[in-house]
Amino acid sequence: MLAKMETALAEAVQDWLARFERALAEGDAPRLNALFHAQSYWRDLLALTWDIRTVCGAEAIVDQLKACAREAAPRGLELVPDRTPPRRVERAGAATIEAIFQFETAKGPGSGVLRLTPAARDAGDLRAWTLLTTLDGINGHEERVGRSRPTGQSYARDFRGPNWLDQRTAAAAYADRDPAVLVVGGGQAGLSIAARLNMLGVDTLVIDRWPRIGDNWRRRYHALTLHNQVHVNHLPYMPFPPGWPTYIPKDKLAGWLEAYVDSMEINYWPSTELVGGAYDEAEGRWSVALRRADGTTRGLRPRHVVLATGISGIPSLPDVPGLDNFAGTVQHSSQYGDGETWRGRSAIVIGTGNSGHDIAQDLYSSGAQVTLVQRSPTQIVNIEPSAQLPYALYDEGPSLEDCDLLAASFPLPLARKSHKALTAQARELDRVLLDGLERVGFRLDYGEDGTGWQFKYLTRGGGYYFNVGCSDLIVERKIRLVQYADITELVADGARLGSGETIPADLVVLATGYKGQEQLVARLFGDAVAARVGPIWGFGDGLELRNMFVRTAQPGLWFIAGSLAQCRIYSKHLALQIKACEAGMLPSTRHHPARDRTGASGSAPSH
Numbered sequence: 253m254l255a256k257m258e259t260a261l262a263e264a265v266q267d268w269l270a271r272f273e274r275a276l277a278e279g280d281a282p283r284l285n286a287l288f289h290a291q292s293y294w295r296d297l298l299a300l301t302w303d304i305r306t307v308c309g310a311e312a313i314v315d316q317l318k319a320c321a322r323e324a325a326p327r328g329l330e331l332v333p334d335r336t337p338p339r340r341v342e343r344a345g346a347a348t349i350e351a352i353f354q355f356e357t358a359k360g361p362g363s364g365v366l367r368l369t370p371a372a373r374d375a376g377d378l379r380a381w382t383l384l385t386t387l388d389g390i391n392g393h394e395e396r397v398g399r400s401r402p403t404g405q406s407y408a409r410d411f412r413g414p415n416w417l418d419q420r421t422a423a424a425a426y427a428d429r430d431p432a433v434l435v436v437g438g439g440q441a442g443l444s445i446a447a448r449l450n451m452l453g454v455d456t457l458v459i460d461r462w463p464r465i466g467d468n469w470r471r472r473y474h475a476l477t478l479h480n481q482v483h484v485n486h487l488p489y490m491p492f493p494p495g496w497p498t499y500i501p502k503d504k505l506a507g508w509l510e511a512y513v514d515s516m517e518i519n520y521w522p523s524t525e526l527v528g529g530a531y532d533e534a535e536g537r538w539s540v541a542l543r544r545a546d547g548t549t550r551g552l553r554p555r556h557v558v559l560a561t562g563i564s565g566i567p568s569l570p571d572v573p574g575l576d577n578f579a580g581t582v583q584h585s586s587q588y589g590d591g592e593t594w595r596g597r598s599a600i601v602i603g604t605g606n607s608g609h610d611i612a613q614d615l616y617s618s619g620a621q622v623t624l625v626q627r628s629p630t631q632i633v634n635i636e637p638s639a640q641l642p643y644a645l646y647d648e649g650p651s652l653e654d655c656d657l658l659a660a661s662f663p664l665p666l667a668r669k670s671h672k673a674l675t676a677q678a679r680e681l682d683r684v685l686l687d688g689l690e691r692v693g694f695r696l697d698y699g700e701d702g703t704g705w706q707f708k709y710l711t712r713g714g715g716y717y718f719n720v721g722c723s724d725l726i727v728e729r730k731i732r733l734v735q736y737a738d739i740t741e742l743v744a745d746g747a748r749l750g751s752g753e754t755i756p757a758d759l760v761v762l763a764t765g766y767k768g769q770e771q772l773v774a775r776l777f778g779d780a781v782a783a784r785v786g787p788i789w790g791f792g793d794g795l796e797l798r799n800m801f802v803r804t805a806q807p808g809l810w811f812i813a814g815s816l817a818q819c820r821i822y823s824k825h826l827a828l829q830i831k832a833c834e835a836g837m838l839p840s841t842r843h844h845p846a847r848d849r850t851g852a853s854g855s856a857p858s859h
């Protein structure tokens with residue numbers, strides 16, 4: 253019975269794919285149009301456009317498909333026998349048939365996700381509701397894995413020559429050459445892209461200002477464990493061992509990053525900071541200055557710079573009245589160390605995002621008197637089950653590879669709809685906690701249009717807290733809550749309230765976030781480059797994260813950031829684009845620099 257149903261679904265999908273392929277090859281707009289719902293979505297990850305883009309509505313989809321189909325030449329669209337078969341599922345509140353398929357293009361192999369739903373007037377007329385097309389590789393430049401893996405001949409057959417370690421040491425020293433790609437930041441974003449580039453044979457160096465690989469996690473607060481469950485958090489190529497805990501502790505992850513660098517043969521310079529650089533358009537190379545631990549500066553001339561600096565670029569420090577009068581210690585959350593130092597003393601933590609709550613809880617647990625100051629309404633979500641709801645897909649059974657493809661297949665408008673529903677569900681699940689918080693005066697919110705923390709993260713990188721206990725301490729009044737508006741000023745020994753009371757403090761922690769990446773770009777490469785690139789992260793009026801994982805208006809400048817899952821998924825596409833630039837198949841900018849200089853706009857993708 254099940255097999256019969258699966259066969260029927262497979263036939264329906266294969267029929268759609270065949271009709272789509274024919275209509276596309278013939279450039280037949282009316283027949284293409286009839287394959288899509290009027291309200292439908294096509295997301296392309298490089299396969300047909302060399303771009304990451306979402307197109308809405310049948311007419312626009314058909315226009316854009318026709319514009320790129322001749323050059324991209326998609327063909328051989330078919331279901332993949334060893335991947336998740338077509339299934340009936342519910343997505344964003346709608347019942348749909350969901351299928352993974354594969355195809356070929358002129359550039360290389362691709363895969364995709366198709367979701368079919370019946371036309372309103374004819375249940376037998378299955379039309380595309382969403383379509384994802386994604387490039388998996390570039391012909392002639394395949395990843396060096398499996399049968400294409402390195403043979404090791406170069407160090408195994410000459411007994412007197414350099415062995416593997418000698419070659420690795422020499423490769424990472426860059427004594428007499430420049431890397432093709434400089435990755436700035438050795439967290440999950442930097443390591444994901446470096447591993448992908450290595451597999452494509454692109455010479456890549458990662459630098460990080462911390463002295464030890466993994467310090468970006470190691471130096472965070474004592475009790476930190478990851479917020480997402482382990483099966484969502486794998487890095488590319490090397491999944492975490494199956495016996496690892498559901499929530500990975502920070503030091504365990506830090507150690508894994510060290511092992512990852514070693515295993516994936518990533519060239520990595522710790523204690524090295526990018527202090528600035530300029531792009532030489534004539535040569536198509538950057539000239540960058542790196543400050544090393546011993547105070548010396550090393551120059552490099554990579555063709556590409558990938559900023560993987562996370563949010564840890566430049567702390568945002570608010571203008572708190574009277575801060576200069578405060579006689580105690582003032583720290584930004586990025587400088588906060590160990591709560592033990594503050595045992596038996598008093599602390600004020602300003603900011604109610606994840607960092608503010610976590611630091612407040614760390615201080616409280618270390619025996620400090622803590623006051624948490626709220627500046628703006630904040631979303632609170634219990635770590636379990638509420639914060640895990642968006643990852644239910646990863647528990648449905650398909651392989652990690654299939655889940656990643658499915659996750660990438662949701663166009664922004666449907667993701668918004670799903671997250672609105674999940675936010676409402678979490679609000680019900682967390683009702684007791686949220687009521688308790690409101691009773692002590694905590695101001696709650698649920699994101700723009702009720703879309704919740706996922707969209708807060710994707711648009712502003714914060715504004716929410718996954719409750720691992722601090723909210724309970726606030727409800728129980730073990731951590732005092734004060735509104736920022738009630739503080740008149742900081743004085744030598746604490747914070748003076750409008751009521752006249754002074755809250756004593758030895759420590760003030762500013763858990764007030766970080767400045768946007770635009771400011772880091774301006775600091776590193778100058779205002780002209782920052783202006784040319786424009787806003788980074790968030791969606792603006794568009795349907796894709798701005799400047800993330802794609803060519804930017806600045807030749808040779810790329811960005812990668814986000815959760816472990818985002819870095820795992822999109823590092824692949826970023827690496828393919830850099831490889832294509834290196835192979836001379838793609839200019840390394842979205843805009844022609846000469847046109848930019850004249851101020852003319854040129855938003856057409858160069859492909």
Ligand SMILES: Cc1cc2nc3c(=O)[nH]c(=O)nc-3n(C[C@H](O)[C@H](O)[C@H](O)COP(=O)(O)OP(=O)(O)OC[C@H]3O[C@@H](n4cnc5c(N)ncnc54)[C@H](O)[C@@H]3O)c2cc1C
Binds near residue numbers: 467561
């Ligand atoms: C408690 C907690 C739990 C979390 N749980 C999860 C989870 O389960 N899953 C998940 O996906 N995310 C989780 N996150 C969020 C997020 O993934 C991390 O914050 C992550 O560190 C972001 O990785 P990144 O590589 O983009 O940036 P970072 O880890 O911030 O790394 C950037 C690196 O760039 C370096 N750098 C910056 N500027 C320069 C420069 N000029 N020169 C040289 N180096 C530079 C920094 O030293 C830093 O090491 C969690 C965060 C917290 C705080």
